[in-house]
Every structure is written in structure tokens, then in C-alpha cells.
Amino acid sequence: MTADTASDLVAAAMRVLGGTRYGVLATASADGTPWASPVYLAHGDWSDRPPDLWWVSSPDSRHSRLIADNPAVAVTVFDSSVAIGNATAVYAEALAQECDRNLAAGNIGLFSECCVRDGGGKWNLSQVTDGARHRLYRASITTLYVLALEGPDRTIQVWP
Numbered sequence: 001m002t003a004d005t006a007s008d009l010v011a012a013a014m015r016v017l018g019g020t021r022y023g024v025l026a027t028a029s030a031d032g033t034p035w036a037s038p039v040y041l042a043h044g045d046w047s048d049r050p051p052d053l054w055w056v057s058s059p060d061s062r063h064s065r066l067i068a069d070n071p072a073v074a075v076t077v078f079d080s081s082v083a084i085g086n087a088t089a090v091y092a093e094a095l096a097q098e099c100d101r102n103l104a105a106g107n108i109g110l111f112s113e114c115c116v117r118d119g120g121g122k123w124n125l126s127q128v129t130d131g132a133r134h135r136l137y138r139a140s141i142t143t144l145y146v147l148a149l150e151g152p153d154r155t156i157q158v159w160p
Contacts, residue, residue: 088147
């Protein structure tokens, strides 16, 4: 892959992530039983690696309980409004975790900023820690792919 191609693929991945509010979070039980959940996703910018993905969920939800037992997840982000055959998508393999207080404190601002930008409400640390109903979660991407519109294998590994 040339540098131009690599940078084009990174740009394509960031366009999909930046233009889509929701993704599908795929989790699995220890015995491999799958579960998929739609989640609102927030993220920062690409630096030397893909941005972490952030969402807020109840720690009692099925996907949250599955993450507690098995942090390996997959995330798919795509624009479902495009014509058939014109879809672009990002596929990520990641390790997910419920954020402890320190990690949440350092990142709830980013999540809140994204929510407000997308028409939602503000979030603060007290809403995702201690006895609160929700927790902040992070998916750290380990492998990232984009859906190419041409070619026999339509998924192209972008990172690493």
C-alpha cells in the first residue's frame, strides 16, 4: 500500500466515523454466544493511531456485562442512508472496558462535547461514576478496516 493510499484510507475511515453517530457494538459471551447493540459513539482525532471510541451505557446492560467477562469486541460504523451498493463502512476489532473514575474524568469532556455537537445533552463525571445509572466505556481499536467500493475483498486493513 502506498503512503497516498494509506492516507486516503485513513481519511475515508475518519469521514465515516465523523459522519455517523451510531455504530453496532458486537460482544460475545465466554462460550461465544454473540450479541450486537447499537450505541452512540464519540471519538477524538486520528493521531498516530485510530481514535478510541467512547459510549455511555448501563453497567447492567447485556453488552456491558459481556464486556466485563470478555473485553474483545467488534464495532461497525456505516451510513445506512446511502443508495444500495454505495455504502462506506469502518470495521474495528477492539478491546473494550468500563472506565474507572480516573479514565472517565479525563474523557467525559470529549464524550459530552460530541453529544452536544450531535444534538444531545451535556454529560459530566457524576453521571458516569459511583452510584450513577450509566458508565463511560472505551473501545481501544486494535485493528481497523474500511469497506472499499471496488475489488474482490471489499474490506481493506487500514491499521496497523
